[in-house]
Amino acid sequence: MGSVQIVTTVLAAAITAVAVWLAVRAVLKMVAVIRLGQPAPERFADKGTRAKTMLVETAGHTRMLRWGVVGAAHWFVMVGFIVLSLLVLEAYFEVVSPTGGLPLIGGLAVYGLVTEVIAVLGTVGIGVLIAIRVRNRPTRPGGRSRFTGSTMWQGYFVEAVVLAVLVMGFVIRGFKVATDHFEYPAWATPVSHAVGALLPAWPAGVSVAALIKIAISMTWLIVIALNVTMGVAWHRFLAFFNIFFKREPARPAGSGLGPLRPMTSNGKPLDFEEADPEKDQFGVAQVEQFTWKGLLDFSTCTECGRCQSQCPAWNTGKPLSPKLLVLSLRDHAYAKAPYLLAGGGKDLTGEEKATAAQLAHLDVLTLAEAEKPLIGDAEAGGVIDPDVLWSCTTCGACVEQCPVDIEHVDHIVDMRRYQVLIESSFPSEAGVMLRNLENKGNPWGAPQNTREDWTKGLGFEVPRVGEVDDFEYLFWVGCAGAFEDRAKKTTRAVATLLNEAGVSFAILGEGETCSGDPARRIGNEFVFQMLAQQNVETLNEAFEGREQAKRKIVATCPHCFNTLGNEYGQLGGEFEVVHHTQLLAHLVSTGRLTPVQPVDGGVTYHDPCYLGRHNRVFAAPREVLGSALNGGGRADADLIEMPRNSERSFCCGAGGARMWMEEKIGKRINVDRVEEAMSTGARTVAVGCPFCSTMLNDGVNGKGAGEQVEVVDVASVLLRSVRPDTAPGGKETAPTAG
Numbered sequence: 216m217g218s219v220q221i222v223t224t225v226l227a228a229a230i231t232a233v234a235v236w237l238a239v240r241a242v243l244k245m246v247a248v249i250r251l252g253q254p255a256p257e258r259f260a261d262k263g264t265r266a267k268t269m270l271v272e273t274a275g276h277t278r279m280l281r282w283g284v285v286g287a288a289h290w291f292v293m294v295g296f297i298v299l300s301l302l303v304l305e306a307y308f309e310v311v312s313p314t315g316g317l318p319l320i321g322g323l324a325v326y327g328l329v330t331e332v333i334a335v336l337g338t339v340g341i342g343v344l345i346a347i348r349v350r351n352r353p354t355r356p357g358g359r360s361r362f363t364g365s366t367m368w369q370g371y372f373v374e375a376v377v378l379a380v381l382v383m384g385f386v387i388r389g390f391k392v393a394t395d396h397f398e399y400p401a402w403a404t405p406v407s408h409a410v411g412a413l414l415p416a417w418p419a420g421v422s423v424a425a426l427i428k429i430a431i432s433m434t435w436l437i438v439i440a441l442n443v444t445m446g447v448a449w450h451r452f453l454a455f456f457n458i459f460f461k462r463e464p465a466r467p468a469g470s471g472l473g474p475l476r477p478m479t480s481n482g483k484p485l486d487f488e489e490a491d492p493e494k495d496q497f498g499v500a501q502v503e504q505f506t507w508k509g510l511l512d513f514s515t516c517t518e519c520g521r522c523q524s525q526c527p528a529w530n531t532g533k534p535l536s537p538k539l540l541v542l543s544l545r546d547h548a549y550a551k552a553p554y555l556l557a558g559g560g561k562d563l564t565g566e567e568k569a570t571a572a573q574l575a576h577l578d579v580l581t582l583a584e585a586e587k588p589l590i591g592d593a594e595a596g597g598v599i600d601p602d603v604l605w606s607c608t609t610c611g612a613c614v615e616q617c618p619v620d621i622e623h624v625d626h627i628v629d630m631r632r633y634q635v636l637i638e639s640s641f642p643s644e645a646g647v648m649l650r651n652l653e654n655k656g657n658p659w660g661a662p663q664n665t666r667e668d669w670t671k672g673l674g675f676e677v678p679r680v681g682e683v684d685d686f687e688y689l690f691w692v693g694c695a696g697a698f699e700d701r702a703k704k705t706t707r708a709v710a711t712l713l714n715e716a717g718v719s720f721a722i723l724g725e726g727e728t729c730s731g732d733p734a735r736r737i738g739n740e741f742v743f744q745m746l747a748q749q750n751v752e753t754l755n756e757a758f759e760g761r762e763q764a765k766r767k768i769v770a771t772c773p774h775c776f777n778t779l780g781n782e783y784g785q786l787g788g789e790f791e792v793v794h795h796t797q798l799l800a801h802l803v804s805t806g807r808l809t810p811v812q813p814v815d816g817g818v819t820y821h822d823p824c825y826l827g828r829h830n831r832v833f834a835a836p837r838e839v840l841g842s843a844l845n846g847g848g849r850a851d852a853d854l855i856e857m858p859r860n861s862e863r864s865f866c867c868g869a870g871g872a873r874m875w876m877e878e879k880i881g882k883r884i885n886v887d888r889v890e891e892a893m894s895t896g897a898r899t900v901a902v903g904c905p906f907c908s909t910m911l912n913d914g915v916n917g918k919g920a921g922e923q924v925e926v927v928d929v930a931s932v933l934l935r936s937v938r939p940d941t942a943p944g945g946k947e948t949a950p951t952a953g
């Protein structure tokens with residue numbers, strides 16, 4: 216070993232020792248913080264599916280690749296990082312000896328080729344990512360950037376390190392070429408040979424370049440170890456765990472959405488018959504009351520801003536950004552952690568758990584952080600402003616887009632639960648809806664004995680469950696479908712089409728109450744459970760003696776469809792639930808309904824969040840509309856898609872119980888969506904949800920465009936095509952009485 220190699224070896228060993236010590240300390244700190252969360256035993260079930268999903272999502276970059284160029288560039292950088300780690304390891308042999316290399320695989324032409332290709336593509340990939348970050352920088356002129364609120368220096372630092380390490384890899388190889396110590400052929404390593412042709416034959420060059428590469432890599436490790444909230448770097452390690460422990464690992468590719476988690480206390484679902492607010496946790500009032508998976512979520516955020524770019528609240532000028540919400544919770548959790556780890560914290564009655572001696576060593580900033588209310592406005596020094604919390608429509612766009620499967624909607628609803636159930640603190644206008652749910656069983660407060668009024672004048676009998684036993688589908692009408700004028704037209708259209716196709720169905724009539732969706736999304740789990748238990752009992756009775764496959768329900772409201780199909784299982788109600796567009800698509804494709812009249816003027820389709828993103832029903836409504844547009848082959852027209860459609864559809868603004876809250880901040884979400892729909896030039900905006908219908912109709916009418924554009928349910932579009940002479944209800948833009 217020459218004198219240069221002695222120096223490079225000592226320096227490499229010293230900086231590596233410091234970096235590894237700091238990194239181990241940082242990992243232990245992060246584990247300690249994440250372990251402060253509540254138990255979530257369900258996250259350890261089904262490990263095989265979890266492992267498979269994690270491998271598919273990371274190796275296949277299923278979420279990132281939807282972003283085209285960024286996704287491809289990130290894939291090469293990810294693979295480059297893994298290979299880079301091998302090359303950094305190799306550098307330790309090179310600081311010791313200029314001819315050093317990895318044992319076993321070092322020297323194999325295939326290793327030289329693979330590392331060369333990946334290093335080249337990784338260099339291109341990181342160059343693309345840097346260019347995208349610069350182009351989308353928050354300070355650019357005009358427009359909001361997805362990076363607004365992200366810690367930009369951290370992103371640039373991480374990307375610069377990756378680029379520098381990749382470049383140093385070529386420099387090391389170049390010195391080996393120049394000194395004739397390179398074992399790989401030119402065909403396998405053309406870039407390294409080209410670099411070598413530019414470098415002098417300096418024998419110590421390999422070891423010096425290897426030391427620089429190690430120093431850059433270890434500087435990166437030291438910086439991230441000193442910044443445990445630097446998600447843009449730590450996600451490289453944490454993302455694997457976060458995806459492995461995602462809420463619904465078996466769900467079809469790409470979505471971390473699914474049924475809302477039941478309210479839990481100490482890892483167990485809460486039973487309201489026995490629950491005691493002084494002993495059981497009702498929602499989340501302190502950051503440590505999130506589960507450990509919640510704290511892992513916050514730690515994993517890469518600050519990429521994809522969630523923010525899709526959020527309807529953020530895009531219409533509300534204070535809510537799902538990214539900023541996650542970052543606020545993360546920063547608060549880590550700042551409060553020393554207090555919690557010292558034994559601090561409030562019990563469920565609000566009493567401090569720690570003694571003064573236990574907290575004596577903490578600085579004032581930590582103690583001040585511990586006193587911050589989780590929800591509170593600027594004056595109260597809250598971590599999350601109430602306007603942020605109540606702006607969410609639970610549309611799921613953030614969860615859908617997040618490349619590391621962060622579960623924003625669960626966290627938002629958990630915080631709402633505490634505010635509603637314990638603090639009774641929520642937008643006052645929603646109180647009427649909650650009272651109506653409790654007293655009348657529907658959000659509008661309509662008399663229960665008018666639930667069947669929509670059946671009047673249909674020209675055929677709509678059977679009730681109990682009057683007939685052999686029905687195939689139980690038609691779940693829903694509160695909107697029974698009481699809201701525009702939605703009643705959809706209900707009548709669906710019933711007419713089912714009757715036309717000879718489908719045997721029955722309704723519950725006055726036996727139906729609200730599914731509980733608005734109560735659950737606003738955070739009132741108590742009212743949700745009350746309504747849901749009643750419905751589960753009624754439905755179980757209606758289907759008594761039937762096997763699972765024959766407990767079929769068709770619903771027109773995606774919120775009911777989602778709640779009955781995905782969430783009633785938590786209360787013992789297992790049913791086969793379809794949305795009416797799915798059943799209608801089936802009836803058309805099997806020839807039981809035949810569209811004959813083409814729809815003219817152009818049709819665009821608005822995906823309801825709870826049908827599309829939350830349940831991945833994208834094709835069926837489009838198939839129905841396609842068949843109606845073409846009127847049984849008499850025309851040749853295509854559905855006109857809006858720029859934001861399918862997974863990236865833009866919310867109408869009504870979900871998450873926002874339907875019953877005033878929208879006082881920013882631009883109205885429904886107006887934004889209506890402008891997009893109108894920009895297509897289509898005269899018909901088809902919807903598959905009564906709430907979307909109300910919101911978009913209001914938007915169209917607000918723009919004074921009611922004469923040019925009609926908002927109408929998919930079922931009504933089909934009915935006009937199947938039976939152009941008898942479509943009941945007519946134009947849905949103008950409300951009519953029952």
Ligand code: SF4
Nearest residue numbers: 526607608610611613
């Ligand atoms: S669920 Fe929708 S509205 Fe709520 S934070 Fe996510 S993207 Fe925004």
Ligand code: SF4
Nearest residue numbers: 516517519520522617
């Ligand atoms: S929450 Fe997910 S999508 Fe949003 S910034 Fe963080 S990593 Fe990106």
